[in-house]
Amino acid sequence: MAFSCLAKIEMNQSLSPEFVGFFDNARRGVLSFPRCGACARFHWYPMPRCPHCRSADVRWQAVSGRGELFSFTSVKHAFDPKRADSLPYTVGLVTFVDAPSVQFVTNIADVPAEALTIGMPVEAVFDQVEDGRVMFRPVPLKSGGIA
Amino acid sequence: MTPIAIVGVGETPAVRRSEKSLRALVVEAVSNAIDDAGLKASDVDGILSDGLVMPTTVPRDFVAAQFGIDRRYDGGMSFGGAGSACAPQLAQLAISSGLAKVVVYYFGVDWGTRTSGPYGFHDLYAGKMAFEKPYGFNAQPSYFALWARRYMHDYGLTERDLATIAVTQRQSALRNPRSQVKKPMSYDDYFAARVVSDPLRVPDCCLITDGAAAFVMTSLERARDLPKPPVRVLGTGFGSEPVNGDDAFTQPGGMMRIPGAKAAAERALGQAGLTHADIDFAEIYDCFSISCLLQIEEAGFCKRGEGAAFIREKGIGIDGRFPVNTHGGLLSHSYLLGVEHVIEAVRQLRGDSGEAQVKDARVGFVGGLSNPDYGVLLLGKD
Numbered sequence: 055m056a057f058s059c060l061a062k063i064e065m066n067q068s069l070s071p072e073f074v075g076f077f078d079n080a081r082r083g084v085l086s087f088p089r090c091g092a093c094a095r096f097h098w099y100p101m102p103r104c105p106h107c108r109s110a111d112v113r114w115q116a117v118s119g120r121g122e123l124f125s126f127t128s129v130k131h132a133f134d135p136k137r138a139d140s141l142p143y144t145v146g147l148v149t150f151v152d153a154p155s156v157q158f159v160t161n162i163a164d165v166p167a168e169a170l171t172i173g174m175p176v177e178a179v180f181d182q183v184e185d186g187r188v189m190f191r192p193v194p195l196k197s198g199g200i201a
Numbered sequence: 202m203t204p205i206a207i208v209g210v211g212e213t214p215a216v217r218r219s220e221k222s223l224r225a226l227v228v229e230a231v232s233n234a235i236d237d238a239g240l241k242a243s244d245v246d247g248i249l250s251d252g253l254v255m256p257t258t259v260p261r262d263f264v265a266a267q268f269g270i271d272r273r274y275d276g277g278m279s280f281g282g283a284g285s286a287c288a289p290q291l292a293q294l295a296i297s298s299g300l301a302k303v304v305v306y307y308f309g310v311d312w313g314t315r316t317s318g319p320y321g322f323h324d325l326y327a328g329k330m331a332f333e334k335p336y337g338f339n340a341q342p343s344y345f346a347l348w349a350r351r352y353m354h355d356y357g358l359t360e361r362d363l364a365t366i367a368v369t370q371r372q373s374a375l376r377n378p379r380s381q382v383k384k385p386m387s388y389d390d391y392f393a394a395r396v397v398s399d400p401l402r403v404p405d406c407c408l409i410t411d412g413a414a415a416f417v418m419t420s421l422e423r424a425r426d427l428p429k430p431p432v433r434v435l436g437t438g439f440g441s442e443p444v445n446g447d448d449a450f451t452q453p454g455g456m457m458r459i460p461g462a463k464a465a466a467e468r469a470l471g472q473a474g475l476t477h478a479d480i481d482f483a484e485i486y487d488c489f490s491i492s493c494l495l496q497i498e499e500a501g502f503c504k505r506g507e508g509a510a511f512i513r514e515k516g517i518g519i520d521g522r523f524p525v526n527t528h529g530g531l532l533s534h535s536y537l538l539g540v541e542h543v544i545e546a547v548r549q550l551r552g553d554s555g556e557a558q559v560k561d562a563r564v565g566f567v568g569g570l571s572n573p574d575y576g577v578l579l580l581g582k583d
């Protein structure tokens with residue numbers, strides 16, 4: 055599945071101020087999550103205060119963008135009629151060694167769902183995405199193919 | 202606390218799309234419940250609903266005005282399923298403290314007719330709107346599909362295990378003349394059904410329904426003077442965890458578990474002085490086959506990861522050793538977010554379930570999920 059089929063979904067928001075940093079960073083090609091300046095723990099989704107210690111000192115911490123596929127589903131029904139032409143598409147949930155306690159909802163691009171397995175390494179890709187979404191794809195092996 | 206009972210139940214026919222407005226459906230359900238109780242609307246002095254869906258669609262003041270009820274007590278907690286399962290907790294507090302004598306609870310949805318259907322509901326969560334919907338992750342079947350896939354990986358659950366839940370509940374629904382679905386479903390039919398969000402197929406997902414249901418509660422003492430056999434509220438439990446609705450389906454605190462279920466079940470059982478072994482049947486919030494299975498585990502009927510084996514060994518059909526969703530549940534009876542589970546438990550304990558009657562049913566368990574909230578209601582024969 056290429057990115058292009060999903061690229062034209064509008065972001066309908068008035069974004070909450072504590073969400074904005076994510077999108078600013080993503081447009082620059084950086085994946086980042088909120089991390090507490092007091093207790094150094096990550097949380098997700100962004101909250102006005104750290105949910106672990108209640109500190110208001112929450113900062114955007116850049117991460118490597120390398121993660122593992124925790125779970126995934128191939129969506130075959132147009133819950134949103136605007137997506138009827140892009141079925142099926144794959145939603146993945148990704149975990150990160152460098153951002154424990156974050157599980158990130160994304161689309162898995164480049165490969166059909168049949169080629170995915172739980173636990174496989176995946177990486178963030180930013181090309182072709184102007185709206186601040188961050189897609190993931192399986193980490194390519196040097197020998198070709200995917201891990 | 203003063204012992205209380207459910208003395209009247211009412212509902213509208215379970216249909217995919219109704220010609221009536223949601224207000225009219227609620228009025229019909231409440232009217233039926235008050236009639237069933239052998240009471241008059243003027244006897245009612247307290248009105249309850251869930252705390253989120255009804256206040257924005259058919260608020261309690263509307264019901265009060267329609268029925269001429271002069272409210273002395275008014276309330277609602279959680280939303281949807283947990284709200285319905287826990288309504289007797291609020292009623293018992295009110296009745297015990299003398300704030301009210303007769304309390305009616307109602308719930309209904311028009312998600313069969315409304316354009317956004319059930320999917321619009323989660324739009325109220327800002328985090329989901331910003332970080333999930335743009336990826337096409339905005340519908341309950343996809344939430345639970347992620348859970349199902351990972352659970353299969355971790356615990357060896359098979360698609361056939363999920364089919365067993367859907368197929369068995371369909372068999373129960375066919376023994377109930379009120380169920381929305383009349384068509385039999387074999388395992389072959391299940392596997393031939395359309396995949397919605399893999400691994401979940403259409404029959405793994407709840408129906409979509411327009412309808413409403415209501416029930417009337419009063420003190421057990423007064424209940425004994427009313428026409429229908431009283432169904433006692435033996436125990437109620439609300440449970441939750443500090444997991445917010447944005448996170449509940451994807452983040453480690455809520456993912457693949459039902460945060461409030463364990464606490465809610467323990468609280469209700471503790472209040473009733475009962476154990477799991479005393480429960481003759483269970484009406485469990487089966488929004489999806491996988492969520493029904495997880496609730497069986499988290500509410501303590503079996504251990505984590507053993508739900509599928511438990512279901513296979515016990516049998517969850519009406520004649521099984523652990524009947525679950527004897528009316529067909531959200532999968533095959535109707536999708537009124539669990540209020541019908543309460544009504545069905547009352548019918549079973551009155552002995553009114555006809556061909557779907559569980560033999561010697563004395564204690565029923567109702568579990569209502571409103572992730573991350575959970576409500577448990579234990580009902581018994583007087």
Ligand SMILES: [Zn+2]
Nearest residue numbers: 090093104107
């Ligand atoms: Zn902190």
